[in-house]
Amino acid sequence: MKSDNKPSVCVVGLGYIGLPTAAVIARAGCKVLGLDVSQKVVDTINRGEIHIEEVDLDGLVQGVVARGLLSAAIEVAPADVFVIAVPTPFETNETGDHAPDISYVLAAGRTIAPVLKAGDVVILESTSPVGTTEKMRDMIAEMRPDLKIPGLTRETPDISIAYCPERVLPGRILEELTNNDRSIGGITPRCARKALAFYKRFVRGECVTTDARAAEMTKLVENAYRDVNIAFANELSIVADRMGLDVWEVIRLANRHPRVNILSPGPGVGGHCIAVDPWFIVHSAPEETPLIRTARGVNDGKMHHVIAKAEALVEAHPDARVACLGLAFKANIDDFRESPARFVASRLARKFGNRMSVVEPYADELPLEFTDSGVTHIDVDEALETCDILIVLVDHDVFRVVPLAERADKLVYDTRGIWPDQPRVVREESAKLALAAG
Numbered sequence: 035m036k037s038d039n040k041p042s043v044c045v046v047g048l049g050y051i052g053l054p055t056a057a058v059i060a061r062a063g064c065k066v067l068g069l070d071v072s073q074k075v076v077d078t079i080n081r082g083e084i085h086i087e088e089v090d091l092d093g094l095v096q097g098v099v100a101r102g103l104l105s106a107a108i109e110v111a112p113a114d115v116f117v118i119a120v121p122t123p124f125e126t127n128e129t130g131d132h133a134p135d136i137s138y139v140l141a142a143g144r145t146i147a148p149v150l151k152a153g154d155v156v157i158l159e160s161t162s163p164v165g166t167t168e169k170m171r172d173m174i175a176e177m178r179p180d181l182k183i184p185g186l187t188r189e190t191p192d193i194s195i196a197y198c199p200e201r202v203l204p205g206r207i208l209e210e211l212t213n214n215d216r217s218i219g220g221i222t223p224r225c226a227r228k229a230l231a232f233y234k235r236f237v238r239g240e241c242v243t244t245d246a247r248a249a250e251m252t253k254l255v256e257n258a259y260r261d262v263n264i265a266f267a268n269e270l271s272i273v274a275d276r277m278g279l280d281v282w283e284v285i286r287l288a289n290r291h292p293r294v295n296i297l298s299p300g301p302g303v304g305g306h307c308i309a310v311d312p313w314f315i316v317h318s319a320p321e322e323t324p325l326i327r328t329a330r331g332v333n334d335g336k337m338h339h340v341i342a343k344a345e346a347l348v349e350a351h352p353d354a355r356v357a358c359l360g361l362a363f364k365a366n367i368d369d370f371r372e373s374p375a376r377f378v379a380s381r382l383a384r385k386f387g388n389r390m391s392v393v394e395p396y397a398d399e400l401p402l403e404f405t406d407s408g409v410t411h412i413d414v415d416e417a418l419e420t421c422d423i424l425i426v427l428v429d430h431d432v433f434r435v436v437p438l439a440e441r442a443d444k445l446v447y448d449t450r451g452i453w454p455d456q457p458r459v460v461r462e463e464s465a466k467l468a469l470a471a472g
């Protein structure tokens with residue numbers, strides 16, 4: 035370690051988590067090398083620019099690159115601390131089983147193993163199935179028989195290995211990286227202590243130490259908790275529709291109970307975490323997870339439910355122009371990956387392309403699947419002027435603030451409940467009546 039006591043850091047993977055993490059560590063004064071497999075990403079960052087959208091990240095990266103604290107490369111170099119933030123996707127096989135793919139984590143381990151030296155700390159941040167940190171440890175042990183490895187030696191190990199998941203919300207990453215509490219799971223208690231000392235340099239939230247397996251499970255549990263609770267809200271929305279009730283009103287009232295906090299229904303659950311991580315638990319304990327598995331099914335099923343309902347509505351109004359509001363996976367962000375809104379809109383586009391438009395203020399152009407569909411990309415003003423049916427798929431603030439006067443005469447299918455005062459709103463069974471009347 036250098037004399038100023040600030041460790042040099044290597045962050046492996048410069049994506050949605052890795053790049054902000056690298057920038058925040060650099061801001062704390064550590065010299066950071068970011069590794070990425072893409073030369074384009076490396077060049078962009080070395081110019082002080084960024085390849086992802088995140089609030090305030092551009093200015094921060096520009097600053098730390100200009101001060102020489104952050105640089106990017108393809109090739110690994112020695113460092114005191116290694117932080118691995120690579121993707122852990124899942125694969126769906128023919129039987130519908132979702133198996134986690136930890137090959138990127140293991141590849142990252144293989145990349146850094148040759149440059150590890152005594153005193154180094156290796157931290158895995160990627161969301162991972164329980165046992166992944168130990169697998170990475172075993173691989174490093176195999177490649178570096180010269181090093182004493184934690185959990186595999188009776189002596190003081192040469193290196194420390196820990197699992198420390200991030201807990202950040204896209205759109206608030208920089209703030210949450212610094213302020214949220216963190217679980218720090220060491221392969222041994224000593225590893226946890228070493229990792230904690232590192233996080234204390236840039237995390238203001240509380241850092242709670244535990245073992246690696248508990249920390250891995252904690253991360254999965256947090257997202258499964260949310261998935262199950264959103265599934266409850268989504269199921270309620272379908273039940274309420276069938277009974278001719280306004281689900282938003284019911285939830286608002288129920289949430290006045292001091293111990294009830296129902297989440298919001300929507301067109302399904304998107305993003306790269308909440309719809310993915312529960313499968314990691316199901317895969318590890320298939321017999322013991324009927325609730326978590328069912329919740330996934332309910333949330334995915336909600337997308338198809340919304341498609342069917344929107345199709346019925348549009349088909350019943352053959353002369354109407356239709357606008358789908360939003361493609362992002364949630365409000366006020368420009369992330370369209372794994373988005374239920376995008377899935378619903380693209381399905382509708384296949385059927386109604388020529389009389390359909392999409393409003394997505396966070397996109398410069400529509401995604402590829404809309405090419406040749408006939409769908410036009412318009413702004414909210416044009417949608418209000420030219421469309422008769424509005425299908426609200428994302429609760430962007432720019433949609434939320436549209437006053438009643440500008441939409442009172444529209445037929446609205448509001449999957450996010452952003453316009454409680456809307457008179458001509460389409461509900462489940464009552465939809466048929468509204469359609470008949472409309």
Ligand code: SAJ
Pocket residue numbers: 161200201202203204256257260264297298299300301302303304305306307308363364365374
């Ligand atoms: N959603 C609903 N109803 C709700 C809340 C969310 O339908 O009441 C939908 C959203 O529209 C979106 C999806 O769920 O499609 C997920 O959105 P989100 O904002 O709940 O979560 P993410 O995926 O952006 O981030 C989550 C966070 N986890 C938790 O809140 C437990 C974040 O803290 C994690 O760091 C992140 O996953 C991750 O990386 O794991």
